[in-house]
Amino acid sequence: MQLTNRAQAVDRRPMNFVEKIYVPAILKGLKITISHAFKRNPTIQYPEQKRPFAPVFRGLHILNRDEEGRERCTACGLCAVACPAEAITMEAAERLPGEEHLYREEKYAARYEINMLRCIFCGFCEEACPKDAIYLTETVMPPNYNRAALIYKKEDLLIPKKN
Amino acid sequence: MQEALFWIVSFIAIACALGVVLSRNPVHSVLFLILTFFAISGHYILMNAQFLAIVNIIVYAGAIMVLFLFVIMLMNLNADAEPQKSRLVQFAGALSGGALFLVLLAAMRTAALSPLEKTTNDIGLVANLGKVLFTDYVLPFEISSVLFLSAMIGAIIIGKKGDAPNREVASGEQLDGMDNLVNTEQLSTGANANLPNAFTEADELEAIS
């Protein structure tokens, strides 16, 4: 089976005189490396210069609020089901009277955790969510020395309330 | 000035020579010996024989002592490995050494030391030395070169012994390319034949110098 037309048979003939004295081969190599010295180098000087993100880039999650600043998540669990990495855990609770300004529906997530060590940023949770509650932003996940700190709680994920 | 230098260099030479004999670690002995050669080269320079001085350093300090060091390092000699010699052997050694020392002392005492004559001081320079070697002393010079040649050939023959049938493999083309790496049989014979070879070459160098 031939995949590309670049394959070459290995030449196992004994080396001839020109090959044996190495020098022409070394000069040929030098020509290649020195020619590289005059090529534009593709390095991006990172902190000063940044590559634009791709339009489909998926980064850190956020939990959204509605226009009145109430949490949209109803703890339906569809995101946890959709998650191929099983990174999402949640616990539902019932909204009590007087909490209408906090939660949009009668049910809300009392606990909502995403294990960032497991998450593969596939964005399935975003697609599964019927309430537009979870979104993947363009923020790159910050690293941490501590495993526990990488399990993001609801407080870490929820966007701050607009006043 | 010159006399002061002479005394300093002589002191270094003798102290280091004692160090060679007295130090227990063979590597230290070799280092002291190198220093002794340096001191002797200093003497040559004081006698305006710069060529001899530098050749002494190149050949003795630079080549032969490196080979000495090789052997000593690879033998891994240390205090633990030193065999315990019996009293009898120690006594015999002391006795014979002392006897030799006595003989030397007696010979020195009776020998008439004629004061050295001061001659033209340029014999040690390269051009003069070369002329003398190739005119007045050409026969001894050539004979000694034949001696060295025979030593070289001897070293090669010793190095070759034992793997004579395999020589074709070692000296042939196979070692040049990577192709033969596939053939393990060839590889092993090639490697075996090559290892003693490297050491022979080191011996050759000693013979040359």
Next chain:
Amino acid sequence: MLLAISLAFLIEKIILITVILFGSLGVAMYATWGERKVAAAMQDRPGPNRAGPFGLLQPLADGLKLFMKEEIIPNGSTRWIFILGPCLAMLTATMTSAIIPWGPDITLGSHTISLQVADVNIGILYIFGVLSLGVYGVMLGGWASNNKFSLLSSVRAASQAISYELAMGIALIALLMMSGSLSLRTIVEQQHGFWQDGYFSWYVFKQPLGFFIFLVCAFAELNRTPFDLAEAENELNMGYHQEYSSMKLGFYLFAEYINMFISSAVMATLFFGGYNFPFMDQVAQALGAGSVWMALICVIVLMIKVIAFILLFMAVRWTIPRFRYDQLMNLGWKSLIPLALFNMLVTGGVILWLLK
């Protein structure tokens, strides 16, 4: 007589030695920077560029880092030899610069200043002497570390150096037969200008094969790729300086670069006319022979040649892989030495034929 020294002479020489010493240290420092820049250019990346403009302060930062690091002397090592190793490496690296003629004499009134520390009449042999001692730094350091990789590496380095010294010496004998002198100053003056008596005056045109052998041997003597078997990481971890840390490691690395600088200078002096350049007679007439400006131009010309050689060393290092050990020995003993002997015989024959 032999050791008659005047005070003015002493001061002049001490100034010259200081300048040359610090000059070669500076060149060696920036050679480390240059090496990284050359490597980067050949691999399509920018190289060090954070410390100062174009990363020019990088060598200082590296030096500072090495000074700040912890000094570790392994328990099983032979302490004083362990310390002696890098010192010897550094010492032998700097010693060679003493006999290289950096420029022509400067005449100030009645006083003549020579831009060479010592014009010994055995100049080339002195270089060989120091070169052969250079092995000790590596060998003692590797042995005293009490580490089998270091020991193997130092044995490799030493046997390699000894093997290639021989071919180097024989290649030089051919040159010496043509020059008839061992003094570097005389050899440089023989290569005056660029064109003399209907032929190029530089020895590289008279001894191309000799130069080639010398160049290959210089690569081997410097332990540089393709002959850096002493530092073959994949076989020997790090080589003879495995156990070294802090400035002692720095000394080893530094000595390597000083050696590169000095051997480039030696090659430029022996084969590329040293400080001579084409049309130097006309320039000398315009500026006045023996003037400071003339000497300055000559020194700059020599430095340009030296830097060209250093760049060649670097380009080769980042181009070809290293030899296998048996290939190295085969090349040295079975190719270069016979080639050098052949070159010597042919040169001798030609000289005899021309003299007749």
